[in-house]
Amino acid sequence: MNAPKSIRVLYVHNSADIYGASRSLLRLLPRIRERGFAPCVVLPEDGPLRRRIAELDVEVIIDPWLSVIDRASFRGLKLVWFGLRFPVSVFRLFRLIRTRGIGLVHTNTGVMPSPGLAARLAGVPHVWHVRDSFLEFRSLWKVYRRYITTFANRVLAVSNPIAGQFDGARNVSVVHNGVPMEEFPDVGPEEAAAVRSKHGLDGLPVVGCVGRIKLVRKGQETLVQAAGLLKERGIRAKYLFVGSPFPGNEDHLRTLQQMARDLGVEGNMVFTGEMADVRPAYAAMDVFVLPSGQPEPFGGVVLEAMALKRPVIATAIGGSLDQVEDGQTGFLVPPGDPAALAEKIAVLLQDPQRRKSMGDAGRQRLERLFSIEIMISRFEGVYRDLTGIK
Numbered sequence: 389m390n391a392p393k394s395i396r397v398l399y400v401h402n403s404a405d406i407y408g409a410s411r412s413l414l415r416l417l418p419r420i421r422e423r424g425f426a427p428c429v430v431l432p433e434d435g436p437l438r439r440r441i442a443e444l445d446v447e448v449i450i451d452p453w454l455s456v457i458d459r460a461s462f463r464g465l466k467l468v469w470f471g472l473r474f475p476v477s478v479f480r481l482f483r484l485i486r487t488r489g490i491g492l493v494h495t496n497t498g499v500m501p502s503p504g505l506a507a508r509l510a511g512v513p514h515v516w517h518v519r520d521s522f523l524e525f526r527s528l529w530k531v532y533r534r535y536i537t538t539f540a541n542r543v544l545a546v547s548n549p550i551a552g553q554f555d556g557a558r559n560v561s562v563v564h565n566g567v568p569m570e571e572f573p574d575v576g577p578e579e580a581a582a583v584r585s586k587h588g589l590d591g592l593p594v595v596g597c598v599g600r601i602k603l604v605r606k607g608q609e610t611l612v613q614a615a616g617l618l619k620e621r622g623i624r625a626k627y628l629f630v631g632s633p634f635p636g637n638e639d640h641l642r643t644l645q646q647m648a649r650d651l652g653v654e655g656n657m658v659f660t661g662e663m664a665d666v667r668p669a670y671a672a673m674d675v676f677v678l679p680s681g682q683p684e685p686f687g688g689v690v691l692e693a694m695a696l697k698r699p700v701i702a703t704a705i706g707g708s709l710d711q712v713e714d715g716q717t718g719f720l721v722p723p724g725d726p727a728a729l730a731e732k733i734a735v736l737l738q739d740p741q742r743r744k745s746m747g748d749a750g751r752q753r754l755e756r757l758f759s760i761e762i763m764i765s766r767f768e769g770v771y772r773d774l775t776g777i778k
Contacts (some may be wrong), residue, residue, distance in 0.1 A: 395491040395775055396426045398484070400503040402456045402496070404435025408688040409497050409519050412565050413437075417446050419764045425771060428488065430481070432456055449484065453477050457499040474502060481506035491775055495540075498522065501532075504539030513774035516540035517563075521683040521706060523553055533557075542770050546686040547707035563770075564710065565686050566763030567754060572667065572695035580671035587658045589626045589672060593737050596628040596673035596698075598666055598689045601659075603640045604724075607679035607703065612644055613726035614679075614733060616651030623734050625656065630669050632661045670696040674743060675736045678702040681723045686710070694754040697747035701732050711758070717750035 397420065401413055414437075417427050428447045431438055432454035441448050455470065455477035481503055485493065493507040498520035507514035516536055522529040533554055536543060543560040545551035554560040584590050595615075599606050608629060615627050633640045641659065648654040663669055670676065676693035678684065683706025690711045693700050700718035702708035714720045719732040736743050772778065 395424070395771075395777060396428060396489055397492045397494055397771065398481075398488070398490040398503075399427055399429045399494045399496055400454070400481070400500055401429060401431055401437070402454075402499050404431050404433045404437040406436050406440070408565075408686075410437045410440075411688065412519075413496055414440055414444070415566070415568060415760055416764065416767065417441065418444050419760065420767060420771075421446070423764065423768045425768075428490070430454060430484070451477075451480055451484075453480050455500065455502040457501065477502035478506045478509070482509050485510040485512060492771060498536065501535060501539075504536070508539055513541045514539065515770060515774070516543045517546075518543055518550055518553075519546045519685045521550065521553070521685055524682075529553070541774055544767075544770065547710045549683060549706050549709055550685050563763060563766045564758050565688065565691070566758055566760035567688075567691045567695055568760040569695070569755065572692065575667050575671035575696060577671075579668040583668045583672040587628065587660065589628065589658065592624055592626045592656075593674040594626045594628055594672055595675045595677060595733055595737075596630065596669065597677050597679065598630040598669065598692070599678070599687075600631050601629070601633040601641045601644065602637060603643060604681040607681040607723065608644055609647060610679040610681065610724055610726050610729055611677055612647050612651065612653070612657070614730035615648070615653045615656065617726055617730040618734060619651070619653055619656075621730075621734065623737060625674075625733070625737055627653070627657050628669065628673060629657070629659045630661075630663055630666055666692070667696060670698055673698055674740075675733060676700050676718075677729070677733070678708060679723075679729060680706070680708075682706075684708060691754060691758055694750035694758075697744075697751045699736055699743050699746035700750060701729065701736070713749070713753060717746055717753050 421427055429441050430449045430451050432452060434450055438448045453476050455474045490512060492513050493503050494515045495503040496517050498518040504514050537557045537559060544563045546565055548562055551560050551562050597611055603609050648657045670693055676698040678687055678690055680703050686707030690700055700712050702712050703723040704720035705723055712718045712720055721728040721732055
């Protein structure tokens with residue numbers, strides 16, 4: 389029996405940009421509506437995500453007072469401004485919950501403290517969807533962790549390492565992000581060949597990386613260093629970097645390019661910038677690498693590579709521990725260790741059959757554990773439990 393349309397779910401999201409958490413929200417909204425719930429979304433600003441949600445015929449409310457935590461929030465006057473905004477944000481969300489007849493609030497990232505308190509004051513259940521790694525903040529995290537578990541009926545973490553931040557709190561469980569298989573049909577060889585031709589990748593195996601260019605955080609420098617070590621061993625390959633720096637971080641890209649020149653591998657490095665459709669780029673790769681130096685909560689790029697049957701080498705931190713079955717669908721290596729990364733790249737570059745078997749196993753693991761149907765069913769179960777709908 390479907391939930392009645394009167395059960396409205398208010399989703400609160402921290403930005404209007406398109407990135408991993410917002411893509412997950414876009415996949416969730418139409419499917420949860422099919423299960424009988426009525427979604428509505430609050431964003432702090434206008435932007436690409438608002439337009440994408442509107443295309444789904446889901447109501448979007450822009451509230452510039454929405455209180456969002458970022459690193460700048462704890463600097464000088466920014467902290468004072470955050471403190472002043474917080475009660476206003478709580479009141480505005482409380483009023484929205486009451487006036488719109490909201491039956492459940494779903495906070496879509498861990499960096500928004502106001503929806504939980506607003507939901508508590510309004511007397512409606514609150515689901516806090518945590519996709520963030522906070523352990524680097526130590527003492528501050530101990531306080532915020534208590535706040536999250538106090539003002540959420542359920543805390544849903546995107547991976548076991550993210551759930552582990554909560555030290556076994558009873559209301560915390562894991563719901564992995566799901567990927568719709570129909571978004572990743574097999575890419576034809578002609579599309580992959582077009583990417584190889586356009587970027588001069590023909591003639592050598594291709595090792596690829598997809599994501600924002602950011603030193604240490606995304607770890608692309610470790611892959612460049614590994615390329616230098618492989619060159620010393622006489623192992624030749626091309627290296628495809630898809631993505632661009634955040635505005636203001638352009639020096640990260642220049643540093644990578646200078647590092648490649650210093651190591652003598654500049655001619656084998658290709659930096660494409662952003663690509664509207666990354667599937668042909670994945671298909672052009674023989675090996676996919678996620679070299680992050682800091683934990684990825686549950687990297688969407690790993691799932692995308694698995695969907696397109698690429699073997700994955702990822703650092704053994706964060707959500708990659710849930711995603712990659714070491715030795716079966718790819719390899720896990722220590723972060724910031726170019727020698728270990730180079731060794732596993734060499735193993736795969738020298739064994740085409742192993743690359744294929746790992747890629748096939750990755751797709752099967754994705755279908756078995758990380759499908760969109762599993763994710764939606766888990767959310768539906770939580771929503772029904774909290775709202776009393778059977």
